[in-house]
Amino acid sequence: MTSKLQIKFGPSTAAQHLSAEAAARDLSISRNVVIKALDTGVLPDLRYTTVAKAASLPIITSLADATGAKIPVLRMGVRNDDVSNDPPNDPRTCYGYDITLTCQDLEDSVLRYWPPQYVREVVHLGALPVVAASFVVAFAEITGATPVGDRYKFSGRLVAHTISVIDKKVEVDAPDSPWVDDATALINARLLGGGGGSLTLA
Numbered sequence: 001m002t003s004k005l006q007i008k009f010g011p012s013t014a015a016q017h018l019s020a021e022a023a024a025r026d027l028s029i030s031r032n033v034v035i036k037a038l039d040t041g042v043l044p045d046l047r048y049t050t051v052a053k054a055a056s057l058p059i060i061t062s063l064a065d066a067t068g069a070k071i072p073v074l075r076m077g078v079r080n081d082d083v084s085n086d087p088p089n090d091p092r093t094c095y096g097y098d099i100t101l102t103c104q105d106l107e108d109s110v111l112r113y114w115p116p117q118y119v120r121e122v123v124h125l126g127a128l129p130v131v132a133a134s135f136v137v138a139f140a141e142i143t144g145a146t147p148v149g150d151r152y153k154f155s156g157r158l159v160a161h162t163i164s165v166i167d168k169k170v171e172v173d174a175p176d177s178p179w180v181d182d183a184t185a186l187i188n189a190r191l192l193g194g195g196g197g198s199l200t201l202a
Contacts (some may be wrong), residue, residue, distance in 0.1 A: 009115050010157075013161075017046050018048060023043075027079075033134055038083055040079070040133055042133045054165065057189060059189070059191075060189050071125055071130065071202055072200065074198060074199055076132045077132075078097065079096040083095060099137070112154065113148055114151055117197055118201070119145050121153045122142055122145070126143070127140065129183075135162075136188065138158060139183035141177050143156050157173070160180065161187065162187050170183075170184050
């Protein structure tokens with residue numbers, strides 16, 4: 001039978017790319033945070049399916065210690081390779097976050113060098129969740145902090161980190177850490193808000 005209608009089909013919704021503004025609305029974050037998510041690799045693209053998966057990830061509404069007190073988290077910016085302000089005898093490869101960072105480079109970027117606000121609280125807790133572009137991307141176990149000029153270098157190790165936020169894949173780096181269960185529960189979840197510094201209360 002011959003159709004009597006003129007029919008045109010467009011691409012499937014899954015293949016469509018959203019604008020940064022539309023993705024921001026779907027994710028309840030700002031356009032700037034969407035751009036940061038792309039620049040860090042947390043979001044590989046703005047396809048409808050990618051944004052939909054990201055929007056479906058759980059949102060952390062409360063993050064506190066055993067007493068109920070809010071805990072500090074580290075909110076990282078986009079990777080920057082200019083470490084000229086680092087101590088010449090102990091420079092990092094880079095600072096900030098990129099999902100392609102090696103485990104060692106990510107650990108170095110997480111542990112140093114941070115302003116004094118909330119450092120004491122981080123050391124007291126012994127742990128530090130790491131957030132990039134509103135997604136929890138890593139978790140560190142902290143054993144101490146040393147002043148370096150007007151900043152601090154944490155002692156510790158990376159417990160786990162994401163290898164794909166969208167696919168909810170986590171790599172455990174320290175399986176013997178007492179924080180493994182907390183780390184794997186938090187990584188790839190969303191922690192909205194922040195601002196006002198690198199170390200902020202959740």
